[in-house]
Amino acid sequence: MHLAKGNVFSFWLGVLFAIVLFVLISRARKGMKIPPLYKVPGLDALDEAIGRCTEMGRPVHFSPGIGSVDNAQTLAALSILGYVARQCAKYDTDLIATNRITVVYPIAEEIVKQAYIEEGKPDAFKPENVRFISEDQFAYASGVTGIMYREKPAANILIGAFWAESLIFAEVGATAGAIQISGTANTHQIPFFVAACDYALIGEEIFAASAYLTKDPVLMGSLVAQDWGKMLAAVLIIIGAVLQTFKITALKDLMGK
């Protein structure tokens, strides 16, 4: 038994990151002081968007992207869906959750149903509002376009893994007059969301959402580990750049093992 060639460095780096993460989570459980999080306007705007829908008597549209359950972005999006569903249940606002992946659809339905139960309004849950549209990327895009034009949601929340359909969703939402909150870690789609949406969550912000929204100190402890990870990566980048400048390949060789 041995580690696969090319994965040795990333394995040990992953182990180190996991240890730091669990140490910080355990310290957070014991009441360690967590540094305040910077404001994420996109997440703060979720309540404003749902409130707008409540006032206008129009639904909220939520898409968890087109990634499957093996994509961390989809799982982060489903956590946010839980929060949005609870707020919608609280304020008696309809939530239309559309899905492209058939494996994601029953999970999304269960999350929305559970949110209505937790808010004490199981009868207000409408199963027909959690919809599977199509496994085909552009058929899904067409389906969402139709919903945006026909049912005119006042808020369009697009968080998860998006590809070429991202701009179709965002532009159709803008045309329908919806307040738009989007987020993805797919770097090529971020410019589309930034250009077309009112609020855009960039990259790691979607993974911080559950901690940010729940204010759970244990989850927030894991965000500190992420920041430490970024600092370590920055240090490695600087050292690597300096060493490469002097043609010293020790670090490069180590990372390639």
Next chain:
Amino acid sequence: MKKEVPIVMGFILGISIIAGVFVTGVPWLTTWKNLLDEWFLVVQAWAVAVGVVNLTQIHSRRVSQKREGWFYSVWLMICMFGMIVFGVFIAKSPQNEGWRWMYNQLIAPMNATVYSTLVFYIGAAAYRAFRVRNLEATVLLVAAVILMLGRVPLGKVLLGGTWIEKTADWILNVPNSAGMRGIQLGATLGAIATALRILVGIERGHLGGTGE
């Protein structure tokens, strides 16, 4: 139990997959990982049936209640069940000529049509994003104009020389790449942290409810 069982299963299966990726030389681990991959495919295939049931329920309700645009729902069900019946009982193979014709002549052009509408959406989004309102929008506008001119032969003809092409390449390869990689780095660490939180059951949002 409703939450504990999925968490324990998620932990065991998640660790198996991670071990299968990083560790070699353990035949049973490779076999186990391949088996899990096959199970995932089977679950995915069965989940399509769940999707078909959902579509049928929603659209048959629209038809029975004669809601606005109900005839589109009829058309959707004709197409969906038509493809299913043809594929399962007549074609029986993705290599079947009729099946391939339906894909190549119907589905592929429709996909291409929707994809091509992106050009209009890009135009509309660019108009809004590039309006000169502040310093950031101005930088975006200038960078976009240089990139567009540097990427088409017309730019070189109009401006002469290759400086526009080189400037476009520099914008793309230096500041743009640096920004993209910074975002990717943060997102990757975020994804790893999310995966670890889910593996050990700290984050349960995807299981429904608040996790209490």
